[in-house]
Amino acid sequence: MYEFNYHRPTSLDEARKILGDNDEAKLLAGGMTLLPTMKMRLASPSDLVDLSNIEGLADISDSGDAIEIGAMVCHAEVAASDVVRAAIPALSDLADSIGDAQVRNRGTIGGSVANSDPAADYPAAVLGLNAVVKTDRREISADDYFKALFETALEPGEIVISVRFAKPERAAYSKFPNPASRYAVVGVMVAETAEGIRVAVTGAAACAYRVTAMEDALSKDFSAGALEGIAVDAADLLSDLHASAEYRAHLVGVMARRAVRQLIA
């Protein structure tokens, strides 16, 4: 790790000022990606702006038709929250499947969503549940949020405040974990929302994406069988040591069908 300045502001204004004053400053949420990267000397921010002392970023609230999860809420808290469990059990299950216990106790939803690791679990939830990413300057709908590998709609210095999930009619997340890291090789969120059926995939491509052919098929016939024969194109999918694009494409179908079966069972 290289030397850096550590800040722990108590307000968003103060955080923004430090960010503005230092070109090479980075926000620190749970640090589950940033800190190992710094330890490996692959990142060298001049300043770390730790968001953990800013009030209001770590709440979970229920507004009736939606729940809102503060950016600094860690995965273990989401998994254990009665509010989340009552509203969207699939989200509780997803949070409980992330990494290992240590990661779940440190890693945050805001950090995960801002980082947009292609193999992270939360992006499938944000996109599949048609969530809204609330920042210190605007609200971004899920469909506009994920752009590319580690790239989102966030502008430089923009701070994620919370993620708001409208309560779906029903939703399920099915994950194929990498046996080594327990990241998602493929994770599929299938949800019936007010706006219709949504099928969102993480792990398979550069960033989370929707499979509209599956959404259309499920809109007509909500059954695992409706997904049979829908070919997932491997052309744009990731291929690495752990899974070829062809295998990932196959797993997208398997995980989607499993999510649907969970909802029908």
Add this chain to the structure above:
Amino acid sequence: MTENGFGAAVRRKEDHRFITGLGQFVDDINRPHQLYAQIIRSPIAHGKINKVDVDAAIAMSGVVAVFTGADMAADGVGGIPCGWGITSKDGSPMVEPGHPPLAAECVRYVGDQVAVVLAETRAIARDAAELVDVDYAELPSVANLESASADGAPLVWDDAKGNICFDWEIGDKSATDAAFAGADQVVTIDIVNNRLIANAIEPRAAIGDYDAGKDEYTLYTTSQNPHVIRMLMGAFVLSIPEHKLRVIAPDVGGGFGSKICHYAEEAIVTWASRKVNRPVKWTADRSESFISDAHGRDHVSHAELAMSKDGDFLGLRVSTRANLGAYLSTFGPAVPTILYATLLAGSYKTPAIHAEVKAMFTHTVPVDSYRGAGRPEASYLLERLVDKAAKQTGIDPIELRRRNFIQPEDFPYQTPVALEYDTGDYDAAVVKAIELADYANFDQRREESAARGKLRGVGISTYIEACGIAPSNVAGALGARAGLYEVGTVRVNPTGSVTVLTGSHSHGQGHETTFAQLVVEALGVDFDNVDIVHGDTGKVPFGMGTYGSRSAAVGGVALMNALEKIRTKAKKIAAHLLEASEDDIEFKDGQLSVAGTDRSVAFGDVAMAAYVPHNYPLETLEPGLEETAFYDPKNFTFPAGCHICEVEVDPDTGVVQVVRFTAGDDFGRIINPMIVDGQVHGGVTQGIGQALYEQCVYDDSGQLLTGSMMDYCLPKADNVPNFAVTTNVTPCTHNVLGVKGCGEAGAIGSPSAVINAVLNALSDYNVDDLQMPATSERVWQAMQGNG
């Protein structure tokens, strides 16, 4: 059974300090005024070093020195020696390249040491290391056996033509050819034994501490065998005589073979400590471990089994290529030869066997022992081949094995590949294992799995292993450059407590408990009054260390022999004290009594008399009560057993889950069954890791792709079932304890049982070729017909 004696499931003495964080590992040790070393390692697989510019690093505040290969060469530092020489078929010695601790001219793998920075803090050392500017002229490289074997492949060493270190053979070729000529049927198989990284929980570390006042060196190091390190480093690398070099391997957090080797870092810190006249400490981080700890396995083999029409094994022919990495590690050449091909008879009466092994250099980390070292490779090949033979002949796999087993009355049994098995009862282990595994009801469990959409399979292996390489003269004839005996000293203190000095080294095995049990059994002293000292050349007379499951069978027997000497002397003292004849003294439960009388003396009083010899036979007996024994075994020991694995395969994804695992092992007599169970659990877990998860992968340019736990998949708790373990005992015939060894068996017997189970689960898919690790994608691809 004596309480806490031989055979008791005593809880491990050492665990209290480990669990409470009071262990003393090398990195816990800090010497006054110590500096921190950071090694500069090659980022490329092969290249010429044009220039190493250290100026900017030296200029950094807090940096004390930067040394390069040229500096070590200028001091006359020697190369890291290889501890085993192999002779090729044509009589030529293996190609044995130089191995300077810091490369001066050429780097040959990613991670090769180039320079070292010494600084006041670890952070400064790391920062300064980035300022060392090494100019490389990159050269073409070979990252695996296939590319190393290709026509016109780049050479790792100019004098190793075709990248071949040696081309070795064992067995009778013409007899084997004749067996094949007369065979009714032949089964063939192509096997890859995947390259592994040991990943001991404690990364390697070393502290060199030179005492200018006495001109003496101390090296603290994470080693399985400190005396061997003292010998190799002192005699061959740094020219330090034994009496000026003390090597301490304190608490060590796992080795699995990767901490046998003498490593460059040990020599670097020891040498550098004298250069700067301050202690120098180096601790690997996990990333560094991946690219600098010796790797294991990495074989590619073709094998053929000749059979009669009834399934009798007539001949076995094996051709193996083994990857040695870029340099010869300490026992690297012995692993794919003496520790591998000699085990190819397995537990079968195959009359003719011929094996040839081509050992190759590649631009990768040196390859050496990893739990089992050669024996897992042999067992995996043979047990896969036998299962394939069962499938091909239609004979039940257990029946086919039984038909070919060496029978109890056949012992001692001379195999066609050099070993003489002393004893065993292979079918007894099978009987025990199939009962414990509820093998008879497998079909019912398969149906239950099928109802849940899973493909269930069962696989078996009947392995053999060889522990405690011996005797030394035979090992020497086979290429060993050291003896393979062990040393035990029993020091009975004046008040009757006992200190044992052993040349074995515990890095997880629990010797502080099991060796104390031997003392309790022999002398009847209280378990808590026995201390086991190991891992310090300044305290222990000599020792060859712990590897190859040798501690109980060699170190334990040395200790037992020393205890017998103590018993003999104690009886003499007691005879004097009791005014009786030595022949009439009985020594039992800590009391020495005159047979047939009520006259007795406690062992503690005998000890006191030995050290305060006022009433003592000084004319005929030396005072004191301390004895040492060196023990050189007559033969290897031969544990064997039967492993049965059940898996469930998810046909949608190819994921394999081990759902039952049963081990029926014969380790000879057992000192502590709880510790033996733990060794089996750990070994089987590592075997399941090799079979399903672990794989060290280099890309074509020699970059390690699996350089962290994110990509190198170790088995985790939810990847293994509760193990069912049982033992069958045929005592070893040639050591006084009757013990054989248990440390590696789990990793030897299990991989083939797992893969045989996977293939059994896939029996409807016509898959007969599946390489380790059987990852979900591999299994899925095989099911698609793309195996």
